[in-house]
Amino acid sequence: MRKYILLFILLFSPIFVFAQTGDTTQTGVITPQYAGICSDFYQIIWPAQVKVGSSHEYIISTWSGWDISGNVIYTLRRDGAIIEIIKDRSKYLRYFTTPWEISIEASIVNTPISCEGNIIKKVRVYESTLMYIGDDLSLIKTGIADILEKKDILLEGSMDKTILSQNDESQVVWNSIDQSDTFVIGSKDILGFFSNIIKFQKIKPINFTKKKIYIISGFSKPFLSKIIASSLSQIGATRVFLISENQFYSIVTRLSTGEKEDISIGQELSYEKWNTVYSLNGFIEFLAYAWFSYQLLAILLSVTFIVLVLNFLKQIVGFNVFGIYYPVLFALTIVSLGFSTAFMFISIGFISIIAINLFSKKVHLLLHAKRALLVSIYILLLLLILWVDNFFEFSFIDYSNFDNPLVIFPLFITIILSDKIFQEDINMFGKSWIFDILQYGIIAFTIYVLFEYKTLQYFLISYPDVIILVVIMNIVVGRYMWLQVFEYFRFAPLLRKLDEEE
Secondary structure (H helix, E strand, O other): OHHHHHHHHHHHHHHHHHHHHOOEOOOOOEOOOEEEEHHHOEEEEOOOEEEOOOEEEEEEEEOOOOEOOOOEEEEEEEOOEEEEEEEEEOEEEEEOOOOOEEEEEEEEOOOOOEEEOOEEEEEEEEOEEEEEEEOOHHHOOOOHHHHHHOOOEEEEEEEHHHHHHOOHHHHHHHHHHHHOOEEEEEOOOHHHHHHHHHHHHHHOOOOOOOOEEEEEOOOOHHHHHHHOHHHHHHHOOOOEEEEOHHHHHHHHHHHHOOOOOOOOOOEEOOOOHHHHHOOHHHHHHHHHHOOOOHHHHHHHHHHHHHHHHHHHHHHHHOOOOOOOHHHHHHHHHHHHHOHHHHHHHHHHHHHHHHHHHHHHHHOOOOHHHHHHHHHHHHHHHHHHHHHHHHHOOOOOOOHHHHOOHHHHHHHHHHHHHHHHHHHHHOOOOOOOHHHHHHHHHHHHHHHHHHHHOHHHHHHHHHOOOHHHHHHHHHHHHHOOOOOOHHHHHHOHHHHHHHHHHO
């Protein structure tokens, strides 16, 4: 057995010795293994397109992502001529002052992998940057970037979903926005876009004061100026313009011909405080710029128009609208809670009123006692319905409405409305109670549709001065003293008889 072991050692020991002689010196120190061209293993990372007035840090890294901490010799060249040499640095920080095309060469000393040649990165320095973010990148046609590049202007484009996604790619886009001088927005979801801009602004602020912002949108200037006023106020943008697609190409043409940047195209959306004293439109814009919700402004303006409609239906048509306040309150409850939840609340109120009326026939109760009992029965029925929906997993109810404790206010409004509708306005034991309920439902649904009618909201937000005309029309309708439309039909036979007698 020992003979076989000795024979094995004699046969294979030269192989082990040969394997080590290629990797060690006589001192026993392991030397770097030659691997070929350096650019195949290392790279200079960070931007290849920069703007005048910006500074960037360049470092050496392997293609797998490991940074090199050893000493590096950096050489900056332009048209082959050496501009600067920096030795014994692990990183290279450069402040760019002139638009040109340069190359950064890096020579690594004592690399872990022995290689030949330098690592080269070409960097293009631009005078200014035009950034476009939108749904349709086809606006940035082939050739536009080359035309602008001749004037040392960088054209960058990104899809709208990039900034909306809030991921690593959106951080790169945000840095590009920071470097841009002219910022063009072509997003259809303009509110969602600015909402994300505000979120990024809170994390990493950008100075939008000196940036010229162009918005390509189908909305009118009076409307757009109000719905984005709060966003512009929060990010500090002061030079904002509404343009069309053709005007966007005009901007590109002017930049490519070297015209002055202070020449603006489009309709200015920037806010001016002193314009608020001249019109209601300026005052509404002032409120929007002061972070007042434009949705609430739209509802307030819509209410003025809706009460005019109710006034017209009552005074001229002769429709029973059951007052002014309560139908509007009921419609607002539907808007805030949703149709299904509001219908559930009013149905519970209807059942509670029926129960109270039946009980009061047996046991006489005073008015305050009846109302106190109504509130108690209403809440018990609501809890019972919620329990049934959860226990049997019907999922009829939208429970997101109950996340906000303030839902108690529309709930109590519904109780008040139920008491008003089914106790005072409608005689539940009369012959026409079904017709009255149907009529009330039509009125409430009409008001709800008007509240949800976006075109009406857009019009009133865009031209709020029309409210002055609404006020005048309310006065005119209130002075109407002739026969109502329903009365004409009702007394038509009598009127015909009077005409015949005359």
